[in-house]
Amino acid sequence: MKLLLIGFGVVGQGLAEILRDKAAELKREHNFAAEIIGVATARKGSLYLPNGLDITALLRAAEGGSFADFPDQPGLRRGMTVAEMIALGEADVLVEASPTNLETAQPALDYCHQALEAGMHLALANKGPVALGYAGLQAKARAKGLLMRYEATVMAGTPTMHLAEDALAGCEIRSARGILNGTTNYILTQMESGMSYHDALMQAQALGYAETDPAGDVEGWDAAGKVLILANALFGSELALADLDVSGITNISAADIADAKAAGQRYKLIARAAPDGGQVRATRLPLDDPLASVGGSTNAITLETDLMGDITLIGAGAGKLETGAAILSDLLAIERQAGAK
């Protein structure tokens, strides 16, 4: 399977490491072998080599901050645009792992359309195209007999989409509600232990959970992007961010947390998608709700089904290998379902 990789930050590097370190195991257990034939980034440059880039050299160059240090070799092309790489038509799958833009989903959304038109499957870690352009991408993929997968966009490697779309096939999912943002869950957990909001946020930033500008997390927009993805994928809703009822944790005080605790409850930022819409809202949960016991930066989701009752999945919501592994699981699913070209 030949891959074009857009973005080479934490997630792309995680995938590359896994493909290198698990090559023998993947060949043996899944008869699967993948080559990264092109990598395009906004800041490190881009590289293209039809018979596959050396992953160790790629990771080393990325560590130095620029692909300029990637060794020359016959056939290597530098500085190509994404559109040029796609136009060559040599890749089987476009892996979109560039930073999420929840306002326009660009430029990733255009790349995804171009890749489908060129006959490539999609594996996305970038939430933008799935949150904002799902229906159009899915329609194009189906018309061309291609697959669009996006396990990494919700709960990183924790296989939410596999669970909902494959493992629960045959069930009707009535709603999905979960803790889909690790930063806010970490802050709420620390506040319950007596830390102030301000200190908990500083600590989350120091640990790398929260961005320097934490607004996307604490105001609920990151979770809202995931609500759109779930609403699109599970319910065929065509919602926009503006259709959701979104609030974050910025107005939850230490007194609120203490009140909830005294009442045997716990605040969680609950993201919910259902056929009638979506919300992100800080919510007091009883302690026997499986979501109530999910602490720290861990994520969790409860799917309400017609035949199997409530099914809850708990796991990491971020991380280099966790997210890289999610993309790998999508590549394996593509291999199983469609075969590489």
Place this chain on the structure above:
Amino acid sequence: MKLLLIGFGVVGQGLAEILRDKAAELKREHNFAAEIIGVATARKGSLYLPNGLDITALLRAAEGGSFADFPDQPGLRRGMTVAEMIALGEADVLVEASPTNLETAQPALDYCHQALEAGMHLALANKGPVALGYAGLQAKARAKGLLMRYEATVMAGTPTMHLAEDALAGCEIRSARGILNGTTNYILTQMESGMSYHDALMQAQALGYAETDPAGDVEGWDAAGKVLILANALFGSELALADLDVSGITNISAADIADAKAAGQRYKLIARAAPDGGQVRATRLPLDDPLASVGGSTNAITLETDLMGDITLIGAGAGKLETGAAILSDLLAIERQAGAK
């Protein structure tokens, strides 16, 4: 897809109801249609009709306790043995939903071998053949290009095996530990609320969780059967029940429960499978272990993985529709992966 159904108790009836009530939805969403062409039971008799038995009539006859009341019609055969039904070679899948025997796995194990030899896929709710005969069945299935699936054997419909085998493909699973018996979890939960072991057991029996002879549950053997299934399926272990370290909850006293509670812990009957063996043992868990908050008859499992850390799945461990839906999910997976013959 043509099905031979062995056993028509709660699980078989659950599957039949779902196939009837979801027929239109399954056709529309999965292009899937299944007919039950044969049903064989130990006590109700057996029926065979190559173009499919009417499910409503089948359920009505089962309610009356005997297939003698199933209406006559052209082509209907009564009283055939399982071996005779298999020998006709008309079915695509053998669904084994007769009662589990963890000592010999018979007669189900023989039926499964015969069905594979006749070119049929397997979908099992009966734990016996998977716990005791996994390696031989899997080898035969692979040699013939057939699938053996058994989602219903662990945690009923909660998609444990889909999660471990499909959704986490690409990860190495290092261990599986969980609450795999609902009866004992119900009893421990009630004891923590102050009920005596004796009263909690009586209540579990009244609610239909525990059998009249509860030994298989409370002494850990039901959970041990599931440990064998996980050990076989995830680690390729060829363990027997005698290789496991099994104890139940019969020696856990109210004082033990109170002790644990005072220490901020909670007793759970933890079943564990790992490459080095398996155990079933009442264990004190810290309250922040995701398994600690799983109360009542609910089941849960934590898979420890190399790339994604710990993934926990929580859901029903029994139930008519829940278990029937597990078999349906296997049939859909067989349809996707192999296509009906």
